Amino acid sequence: QKEVEQDPGPLSVPEGAIVSLNCTYSNSAFQYFMWYRQYSRKGPELLMYTYSSGNKEDGRFTAQVDKSSKYISLFIRDSQPSDSATYLCAKGAQKLVFGQGTRLTINP
């Protein structure tokens, strides 16, 4: 079993929809959880990070960690075509463990 499991998709939704991206993780050691976004032919860029259970909001993006069920979620409200990218969940600090990445397409 991989430390971080993520459905690779692809996921295609219409513009304006709410998107829900999810990961599960094993190994419950103290650490941070992150979401990275990667556009085609680019390196990943950090969207959000969170520590411990609960929600963290940044504009249209909300990251959620449920440590009891070992679930990591990213919600995108009012999705835009510019949100089309691969979204990667990760855990750790300097040595990150990434999920497989979910390819998301927002259709105009």
Next chain:
Amino acid sequence: KAGVTQTPRYLIKTRGQQVTLSCSPISGHRSVSWYQQTPGQGLQFLFEYFSETQRNKGNFPGRFSGRQFSNSRSEMNVSTLELGDSALYLCASSDRLRTSNTGELFFGEGSRLTVL
């Protein structure tokens, strides 16, 4: 502030050869990490250097090595290339002293290696 710069962006090698990839971190960042990205395995951690010392290492064979120079620039080397080494190699820098636990990495655009 300039981002993370990786060279070369694309390269083609044949089996058995070796390759050296270069990474210049963001100015002021002293930590440099390397990751391998493939369609099958995704992003996998190779190693991390901080102040010219390897601090963390992933589960890759000894053919994969790296180093960091006093100006924080880093190189990674892969010897005796195999077909399975074809991948996007990503370098990431971080301000380790400030963000040692947050996983805030700044990635370059990567070096795409094709092994024939």
